[in-house]
Amino acid sequence: MVKVAVLGAAGGIGQPLSLLLKLNSNITELSLFDVVNVPGVGADLSHINSDASTKTFLPSSKEDKTALLGALKGADLVVIPAGVPRKPGMTRDDLFNINASIIKSLAEGIAESSPKAFVLVISNPVNSTVPIVAETLKQKGVYDPARLFGVTTLDIVRANTFIAQLHPGDSKPSDFNVNVVGGHSGETIVPLYSIGSSASFYNKLSEEQKKELIHRVQFGGDEVVQAKNGAGSATLSMAYAGYRLAESILKSFTSKEEVVENTYLNLDASIKGAAEAKKLVGGLEFFSLPVKLGKNGIEEVKYEILTKVSADEEKLLAVAKEQLAKNIEKGVAFGK
């Protein structure tokens, strides 16, 4: 029995993400929460003849907490795409004022109703919203850092697609699983193309092409925000990316093979490899890195990758660390 709750299920990401989750045969119950429109989304999904049951939860007023608590009750995994998206000209940090309070109130609900759930945070700015969830759960005495995941998978999905586009004929996007580390906004996003199977393709590029490729991964979100022209940011590619992480987590419960994904995590010393990672990232409390997944959540941080970076990537990491420190501090302060 696996119950998954989606908070913000009627939104641009929430709807396609809920569709993908409805199709996953490991999920027995899909719980859909939003402050608008969610009964319609649930009715629609409920006609699909896959086995997960669907229930919807819509609060009757701003003060009504029972809908959220009901949606979360007994959830094993909670995915959060609730909040406002960017418009052209905005940074993700510009979303902080609105999304921080939304995330905090949802985290309070999780603490009360599903304190053992794995929590996947999609809402921006991820660099700060994940620390907010951590602080909120700490205050409620239910925090387990191994169960908190900032969703940075879209950066990897983009990194794979964009390098393949530079080598048409020689490669396809699905050939790659580029490591992208750091955070999830602009220069905090650091693709490590020089490591692993992408290296030989990356090394064939000119210096100019390398720079453009890295910039495209770092600012890929802007391409979608501009193309949507005021109607929001990435939703379909994000639903795919969020689903990929959720699917891997669920798969890791029973898989005999190691399941590894990147996530923006709290480098808490209770997680294997986190203390080593924290030293390598200058003491930052949160950072996106590859992690080994298992039934208790994040079982190990694969920090070794940080010892293999090129001199150019080291420079990108220095910039990322400086910006991340501020984003983390802002989230922690708000969470407290």
Ligand SMILES: NC(=O)c1ccc[n+]([C@@H]2O[C@H](COP(=O)([O-])OP(=O)(O)OC[C@H]3O[C@@H](n4cnc5c(N)ncnc54)[C@H](O)[C@@H]3O)[C@@H](O)[C@H]2O)c1
């Ligand atoms: N992590 C990533 O890689 C990534 C990628 C794309 C978008 N995002 C972020 O995801 C968030 C959602 O984007 P979207 O395009 O789906 O936006 P959207 O506006 O289409 O949908 C957001 C949904 O959240 C709901 N919502 C608002 N307040 C809520 C609350 N208190 N409880 C429950 N639901 C609430 C809204 O009613 C809406 O249905 C944004 O913050 C966006 O920046 C993150």
Ligand SMILES: O=C(O)C[C@H](O)C(=O)O
């Ligand atoms: O760009 C955004 O604001 C949404 C998301 O973080 C993305 O990377 O597409």
